[in-house]
Amino acid sequence: MFSVKGVMPVTFTGIPNWAMAWTAPKTAAAPDMSVFIVSIPVATMGALAGLWFLHMPLSIYAQIGLVLLVGLAAKNAILIVEFAMAEREKGKGFREAAMDAAQLRFRPILMTAISSIAGFMPLVVAAGAGAASRQAIGTAVVGGMVAATVMSLLFTPVFYVVMQKISGFRKKKPETGLTAEKEAV
Secondary structure, three states: OOOOOOHHHHHHHHHHHHHHHHHOOOOOOHHHHHHHHHHHHHHHHHHHHHHHHOOOOOOHHHHHHHHHHHHHHHHHHHHHHHHHHHHHHOOOOHHHHHHHHHHHOHHHHHHHHHHHHHHHHHHHOOOOOOHHHHHHHHHHHHHHHHHHHHHHHHHHHHHHHHHHHHHHHHOOOOOOOOOHHHHHO
């Protein structure tokens, strides 16, 4: 009844790469972009959990809902990471910037999520001709948005700090070689 054959590799490899090319902010560095990629599998797992909970198959309509969900889930992470990057440019530390970003972007993220969920709820409870297709799309998006919102508010700031620290350890320390003035002497 619930088959994910062939869908998971596409979801976890193809769609995040496609979404990154279209939704990543232009100022994002490589470590910051990986934060967006984490939000997409979380949203996908939420959508699959919603479908499983309501005993619905992973139909083509649910897969369309997954594609829609990619943009919605990445938007939450983009809101937090872009603001954290702006705070870092002002001189704040990783943790302080991430905490400020999560606190100041909490309301916009919740407003976006609640309006999206409220907009898709009529699809979840649809009845009549063609109701199965509407229910599949609605269930995938609602389940994914709930998971993406909760997880992005909790884990995006944490993952941002971790990735910033990892990228800081990878950078080579500047060499203390001779300067042009010392070479001239």
